[in-house]
Amino acid sequence: MQSRFSSAALAAGVTLILGFMVLGISFSVEGVVPTLEVSESHKIIGLLIGAGLVFLLQYFRAEVSKVTTKMKGDGQAHELPAFMRTEKQQRVLAFWAVGALLLFPFLSSRGAVDIATLTLIYVMLGLGLNVVVGLAGLLDLGYVGFYAVGAYSYALLNLYFDMSFWMALPIAGALAALFGYLLGFPVLRLRGDYLAIVTLGFGEIIRILLNNWTELTGGPNGIARIPKPTLFGLEFSRRPSEEGATTFHEFFGISYSSEYKVIFLYLMALLLVLLTIYVIRRLVRMPIGRAWEALREDDIACRSLGLNPTNIKLGAFTIGASFAGFAGSFFAARQGFISPESFTFIESAIILAIVVLGGMGSQLGVVLAACAMTILPEMAREFDEYRMLLFGLMMVLMMIWRPQGLLPMKRPHLELKRD
Amino acid sequence: MTNLLTVKDLTMRFGGLLAVNGVNLEVGEKQIVSVIGPNGAGKTTVFNCVSGFYIPTAGSVMFQGKEMRGKPGFKIAQEGMVRTFQNVRLFKEMTVIENLLVAQHMHAEHNLLKGFFMTSDFKKKEQELMDRAAHWLEKVGLLDFANREAGNLAYGQQRRLEIARCMVTEPKLLMLDEPAAGLNPNETKDLDELIVHLKDEQGISILLIEHDMGLVMGISDQIYVVNQGEPLASGTPAEIQANPEVIKAYLGEE
Numbered sequence: 001m002q003s004r005f006s007s008a009a010l011a012a013g014v015t016l017i018l019g020f021m022v023l024g025i026s027f028s029v030e031g032v033v034p035t036l037e038v039s040e041s042h043k044i045i046g047l048l049i050g051a052g053l054v055f056l057l058q059y060f061r062a063e064v065s066k067v068t069t070k071m072k073g074d075g076q077a078h079e080l081p082a083f084m085r086t087e088k089q090q091r092v093l094a095f096w097a098v099g100a101l102l103l104f105p106f107l108s109s110r111g112a113v114d115i116a117t118l119t120l121i122y123v124m125l126g127l128g129l130n131v132v133v134g135l136a137g138l139l140d141l142g143y144v145g146f147y148a149v150g151a152y153s154y155a156l157l158n159l160y161f162d163m164s165f166w167m168a169l170p171i172a173g174a175l176a177a178l179f180g181y182l183l184g185f186p187v188l189r190l191r192g193d194y195l196a197i198v199t200l201g202f203g204e205i206i207r208i209l210l211n212n213w214t215e216l217t218g219g220p221n222g223i224a225r226i227p228k229p230t231l232f233g234l235e236f237s238r239r240p241s242e243e244g245a246t247t248f249h250e251f252f253g254i255s256y257s258s259e260y261k262v263i264f265l266y267l268m269a270l271l272l273v274l275l276t277i278y279v280i281r282r283l284v285r286m287p288i289g290r291a292w293e294a295l296r297e298d299d300i301a302c303r304s305l306g307l308n309p310t311n312i313k314l315g316a317f318t319i320g321a322s323f324a325g326f327a328g329s330f331f332a333a334r335q336g337f338i339s340p341e342s343f344t345f346i347e348s349a350i351i352l353a354i355v356v357l358g359g360m361g362s363q364l365g366v367v368l369a370a371c372a373m374t375i376l377p378e379m380a381r382e383f384d385e386y387r388m389l390l391f392g393l394m395m396v397l398m399m400i401w402r403p404q405g406l407l408p409m410k411r412p413h414l415e416l417k418r419d
Numbered sequence: 420m421t422n423l424l425t426v427k428d429l430t431m432r433f434g435g436l437l438a439v440n441g442v443n444l445e446v447g448e449k450q451i452v453s454v455i456g457p458n459g460a461g462k463t464t465v466f467n468c469v470s471g472f473y474i475p476t477a478g479s480v481m482f483q484g485k486e487m488r489g490k491p492g493f494k495i496a497q498e499g500m501v502r503t504f505q506n507v508r509l510f511k512e513m514t515v516i517e518n519l520l521v522a523q524h525m526h527a528e529h530n531l532l533k534g535f536f537m538t539s540d541f542k543k544k545e546q547e548l549m550d551r552a553a554h555w556l557e558k559v560g561l562l563d564f565a566n567r568e569a570g571n572l573a574y575g576q577q578r579r580l581e582i583a584r585c586m587v588t589e590p591k592l593l594m595l596d597e598p599a600a601g602l603n604p605n606e607t608k609d610l611d612e613l614i615v616h617l618k619d620e621q622g623i624s625i626l627l628i629e630h631d632m633g634l635v636m637g638i639s640d641q642i643y644v645v646n647q648g649e650p651l652a653s654g655t656p657a658e659i660q661a662n663p664e665v666i667k668a669y670l671g672e673e
Binding site: 283286288293 | 472565
């Protein structure tokens with residue numbers, strides 16, 4: 001097989017040349033003279049191994065693709081495993097899962113609980129964006145804008161009006177929803193790519209506005225010392241912030257531990273996520289949820305049946321944005337400090353990746369993907385600079401092998417019951 | 420007697436192309452009216468203008484005494500004028516029953532809070548939608564397929580489902596764009612019976628575009644002939660069949 005060998009050799013050669021440019025030569029400055037030198041031998045060996053791998057992969061390409069097509073499946077929604085097929089089994093399973101999640105913080109380390117809380121924030125963001133992208137089929141690249149609105153709503157309301165977290169939470173959600181509505185109103189006439197670009201711009205506008213409106217938002221310095229949420233007025237700090245207030249450990253007469261706060265935040269995030277899941281579960285089964293799916297399939301047919309597409313899309317946009325608002329204000333409360341830097345485009349991209357990776361429209365898929373997207377980078381910390389590379393590789397492989405996502409949506413069909 | 424639908428001097432221009440020029444239509448209560456004409460005559464363009472998918476360049480579309488021209492399609496559908504499409508447009512990944520539930524969106528309960536807490540109000544409303552959907556499925560003979568995905572139905576069944584989907588919106592005027600296209604003679608006969616049933620039992624009017632002359636001549640009260648965007652003739656089936664102009668347009672000159 002002449003051509004098979006030569007094409008594999010060519011691919012390996014290209015890998016060598018490109019890899020050598022990036023890894024093989026190092027650039028250093030001695031005094032004032034910049035010099036180029038060949039890097040350490042282990043990098044060169046790594047490069048050669050890489051080129052060898054490429055050669056083998058290309059040479060046995062036919063065999064490899066046979067394996068990968070098997071992994072790809074038929075592109076259809078996969079059947080759930082046997083133990084979670086009926087509704088009753090699912091309910092029991094969900095019950096145990098929630099129980100395990102409730103117990104988790106008491107059995108594991110503080111760091112793990114902290115990461116879990118962060119994961120839950122992303123779960124919430126993913127679920128919210130899933131309404132817009134997965135269910136209604138509107139590509140939103142500026143979702144982080146609503147997240148920022150939520151976070152800054154709480155921070156600013158607290159800063160200027162001394163509002164507590166619990167008061168600010170619904171307001172933050174409502175404000176984010178309002179922004180979603182206002183943005184959606186003019187742009188939802190646009191389709192596909194155009195909508196994506198406008199929303200991308202919106203996300204950037206919010207960030208730049210926060211960055212430059214220094215008098216109100218503190219600009220790039222951000223807002224610090226945002227108070228943590230309280231449990232019915234009980235604070236989780238060592239000493240009460242003001243005279244007459246009680247702290248959690250004083251109230252229960254136990255000694256102070258900073259872990260209570262972490263656990264409390266985790267449980268709160270869990271509660272918010274469960275609420276989000278419940279609300280979206282209901283939405284999908286309501287007329288508006290059906291309309292979202294119908295609109296995604298054929299908006300001309302929808303119009304011919306008297307469905308107002310703009311209103312239905314606006315509904316999705318507004319509801320999706322409000323979840324980002326809730327997540328944002330919780331994020332602000334957890335961090336205690338926010339700045340525009342937390343709301344860059346890469347955040348939008350990660351949230352979108354969660355939705356796509358999980359399988360558009362699938363709630364369980366989004367939850368799993370959010371866990372993967374936040375926990376894997378944490379676990380891969382020791383690879384430091386190669387972390388993003390691995391991340392990118394994972395995304396590429398995922399799109400090649402399972403473009404439909406981890407758990408593609410199997411929507412609950414309403415059944416006509418007959419007696 | 421006032422007409423249900425009166426279209427006057429309907430004109431549609433796409434750039435330099437005059438697709439429809441001065442077409443008039445009148446549909447009375449409980450009437451079946453057909454629009455016929457050779458391929459490319461502009462019949463579907465007339466439909467699109469009347470149903471609000473195009474905004475006509477000139478002319479007026481009066482439905483129940485109200486001007487419809489320039490209103491968006493979904494508003495016109497809400498007024499009670501609902502259409503089907505030449506190439507069936509079902510929600511293919513949804514089940515048959517869900518197709519009919521989506522179609523009743525304007526009758527559904529929209530209060531989100533009621534939906535969240537599944538109040539008895541909400542449940543009752545949903546049950547009503549379900550019952551109406553089942554009623555129409557039975558009428559078009561698809562009750563056994565209620566829980567199947569719409570995309571998996573046979574072509575003739577998809578056609579019937581599309582009509583049922585229009586009927587659950589409770590229209591006053593049903594516009595059918597070539598409903599018999601791609602059907603076999605038996606299915607066409609069923610369709611014929613269904614259309615007559617809709618008129619007689621449901622009391623609605625039907626505006627029909629069709630090439631199947633047997634169907635058109637058999638059930639129409641009034642026929643309009645369009646040729647190259649221009650109105651050519653109108654009258655009862657017998658008048659149309661005898662009209663030399665019409666024969667010329669269809670068969671060409673000697």
